[in-house]
Amino acid sequence: MPPVAKSAATAAPPSVPEQRPPPQVKSKVAFSIFFAANVIAAVFSPIQDCDEVFNYWEPTHYLNHGHGLQTWEYSPQYAIRSWAYTGMHAAVIELGRLLPILKTKTSQFYFLRIVLGFVCACCETKLFSVISKTLNPRVAIFFLMAMVSSPGMYHASIAYLPSSFAMYTTMVGFAAFMNWTGGMRTAQGIFWFAVGALLGWPFAGALVLPFIFEELFLAVTTGQVVPCIKRLLDGTFRSLLILLTQVVIDTYFYRKLVFVPLNIVLYNVFSGGSRGPDIYGVEPWHFYIRNLALNFNSWFFLAMAALPLLLLQHFASRSIFSHQALLRGITFLSPFYLWLAIFTLQPHKEERFMYPAYPALAFNAATSLHIVLANFGSTDPKSLFSKIPAQVKLLFVSAFVLATFNIGAFRTIGTMTAYSAPLSVYRPLQQQSFAHQRGFICLGKEWYRFPSSYLLPEDTRPRFIKSEFSGLLPGEFSEHISGYATFDGAYMMPTGMNDENIEDPGKYTHVDNCNYLVDSRIPSMPATEKEPDFMSDTKTWEKVTCQSFLDASSTSVIGRLVWVPNWPFIPARFRRTWGTKKLDEKLQSLNVALEEANIDPQHLLYGFLALLTAWWAVSAGVRRLRTRKQAIRPSTPDLEKRSPFKAPPRPPGVWIPMDFKRPPAPPYPNWSLTETKPLPYRPFRHGPKYNITLGLRNMHWDEWIELDNDYMKYHDEKARRIAERGDRCCRTAPEAFDGAVELLEELCDYLPQRYPSLYKKTDVGIDNLATGETLNIVERPLKEDPMALAARLVQDDLAIMFERPDGQYYLLAGAILLAGFWRLSDKFGMPLSEIHTSGDVPGFKTKLEKSMMNFFRRVQPESPVLRNNYFIQVDDGLAWSESIGNEDEEGIGWFTAEKDKAIEHHMFRSERQSLRRLPRSGGVVFTIRTYFLPITAICEEPYVPGRLASAVRSWGDDVSKYKGKERYGDVLLEYLDRKHEEQVRAGLDMEREDEVRTYPF
Secondary structure (H helix, E strand, O other), X not given: OOOOOOOOOOOOOOOOOOOOOOOOOOHHHHHHHHHHHXXXXXXXXXXXXXXXXXXXXXXXXXXXXXXXXXXXXXXXXXXXXXXXXXXXXXXXXXXXXXXXXXXXXXXXHHHHHHHHHHHHHHHHHHHHHHHHHHHOHHHHHHXXXXXHHOOOHHHHOOOOOHHHHHHHHHHHHHHHHHOXXXXXXXXXXXXXXXXXXXXXXXXXXXXXXXXXXXXXHHHHHHOOHHHHHHHHHHHHHHHHHHHHHHHXXXXXXXXXXXXXXXXXXXXXHHOOOOOOHHHHOXXXXXXXXXXXXXXXXXXXXXXXXXXXXXXXXXXXXXXXXXXXXXXXXXXXXXXXXXXXXXXXXXXXXXXXXXXXHHHHHHHHHHHHHHHHHHHHOOOOOOOHHHHOOHHHHHHHHHHHHHHHHHHHXXXXXXXXXXXXXXXXXOHHHHOHHHHOOXXXXXXXXXXXXXXXXXXOOOOEEEEEOOOOOOOOOOEEOOOOOOOOOOOHHHOOOOOOOOOOOOOOHHHEOOHHHOOXXXXXXXXXXXXXXXXXXXHHOXXXXXXXXXXXXXXXXXXXXXXXXXXXXXXOOOOHHHOOOEEEEEEEEEOOHXXXXXXXXXXXXXXXXHHHHHHHHXXXXXXXXXXXXXXXXXXXXXXXXXXXXXXXXXXXXXXXXXXXXXXXXXXXXXOOOOOOOOOOOXXXXXXXXXXXXXXXXXXXXXXXXXXXXXXXXXXXXXXXXXXXXXXXXXXXXXXXXHHHHHHHHHHHHHHHHHHHHHOOOOEEEOOOEEEEOOOOOEEEOOOOOOOOOHHHHHHOOOOOEEXXXXXXXXXXXXXXXXXXXXXXXXXXXXXXXXXXXXXXXXXXXXXXXXXXXXXXXXXXXXXXOOOOEEEEEEEEEOOOOOOEOHHHOXXXXXXXXXXXXXXXXXXXXXXXXXXXXXXXXXXXXXXXXXXXXXXXXXXXXXXXXXXXXHHHHHHHHHOOHHHXXXXXXXXXXXXXXXXXXXXXXXXXXXXXXXXXXXHXXXXXX
């Protein structure tokens, strides 16, 4: 099929032959203009949409810097955001970081925006060049004018959004379909539209439909069906390669097979009720007409008139142009109308949804202007326009162009100056005095204007405080690193996520935890209880910087739409009204308290010392009296009340070594490696209510480590697993090495004291008299991981949590060899809360998290505690329960367990955990001793069947799911009830149960 050099959309009327060639602009010049405009946008344009920040900048920050905010769309449960798209941008930043000038995160932020502007300029230039060469140079110039002068392009060109990416590929795809020089480029055009639809936004693929229709129509009418099919198949094959690449990348990150474009379509098109895009707001049908009129002013109206003008010209010229030329013109102009129609029909509307069609709008406008000017400049005596003097025509055209450019410029400048505060208010944090400070910067009502973590110092993290907003805020990507793969946070299931915009209270922090606060004061928005005027609280907050921010509600329509200078002769009602956006730093809380109480610090210090002396004397006397009495049962520590004997407040992540020494342990009375039986822990209570608590009780130092006649069995099993599984079971992070060695030293000191018949202390460590092992703990390097050495000494599993500057405690050292249901490799490096939420621990967020965090923060070396728990297992694997799946595979869970196995397979797994603070390193040590017996064995003990049956029945749905009750409950309860009835018939005295069995025995 021969190419058509000029279409009906671009040809001049036949009565006005070309007297001279139209003016041309070289591609290099056009690129310079496009790129200059885009650089201005990259440097000065605000981020318009919080979706750009939370769905793209923050995941990219996670890839580049290891932490970032995570939206529900990135949860593996939903997977409607592509890591392939985000990864491309992260790779650009990673390459840029090799440059000396891109060491700060802020420079990386602006670098990526400039790169996006560069890519956009290349695509614009490509389309400009094709329009100029194959259609008409004058249309190309008008296209350039429309693109550069329109305010909408100053957002779309550099926005980090899939819709902007689709706009880039749409321009290249348009160019391929327009340029028939040297043959049709159908496969190339399909490929570029597919890149934009698959990697960017699936709905952008609709823009290719007019071109495909043209291909098919021409193939049928010209008999070129086979070549057409070949071109379409070629384009489809290229697209499938892109899809395959995307699926591989996304599957790697999500750790499951995902097809993100399909997920996006299913959610946005087929969701209903409380799900889908409409829950985020709907707009009237004329939303896009108003929006495009603002962002493109007269260019939009010209774009709307393009097709009618084309048809009018065609029929008015008595059809001298071929039908093929008319078809080409309609094909080029129809994508804009198609796109506008599709999205006008959608209830949920956003400005960014129009981005892919911006180049089509500009092309339509350029075509309209070309047709209008061609007729307006006619000298044909039969034409009405020929009667108008040339000077008047020039004046009219010049006025139109100048007005269009000026309106666009005033609109662009107005937006950049009105809403620049969200970017500029964070600049002081890049100064040297702030660059290395650790802490949290909090966002209340300003949460949706947060410009991303790239504008924060490396050790400063964003946090949200409660505001009037009641929807779902982003969480955080897990910073857990398993050691076997990277970016574990991409596939770990986050907590509190949903696709119904339901608020998650866990996303908030208290304002007391904030080191910095970003707030605003807008005259038209009075303070509320949830959004107080923090800016007036100068006793708590100190100003770092203030920036002006437009108060849109109090500003006139003119002031909102365009830039209005604050000149005296301009009436006040037309000027812009300003609010303030402010970055505050929290003052030291002690200074605030002293100032408010009007207390002299010197007098306070003397009074405090006197009070402390008196308190010490009283407490010493109380302790002396208490040592004469033996407690019947250890008390339960109060996690909410702060003890006066606890250490003073300290910065998160900072531990000052203490001189505390554990009291010497007396020998275990009559302990024997072969005769001492395991303690009969039965830590379950009667129903009907199952209370979810930490269940802590104070621990006597003599009871830290419990050994019995199962020692050799446990020792051999642990040695086997250390040899077979290595660091999958025993691992110490470099930063935790000193704490792990400290634990090893504590065990080497305690065990020979408590069990002198089993252990002997040596100058370099400890000897195991039963196994013949000699452990040297002073040599460097150690023979193996210090946690593995410690694990060989005791029957317990071991774990050490360390506090980091964010206030969270992380699992950084562990020897988890006999856990049964969880793996160290899954949890290593996780914060305490995520360890529990990733395992769906019942009631953690609502009932356990606060008290647990309080305990970890406040526990002191001299105050160890104990707790017990229990599980039912339906196989006899002490180290790992094969019923829930293979230990080395993903996707483990109770759902894989065989249901209703015989009672002989049911095992009772009881754990006795001790927790204590290491005085030198500050790590919190867990010892986890597992007791493992058949259900049939413990049910021979009085009262156990009845009490256990009552306990199992008291489990709520969440506890039952967590403990796998659905897989064994019927068989277990039937057996327990039968055994309980047998005991009652045999004369069991139920009145004496509390005397015989006291928790946890």
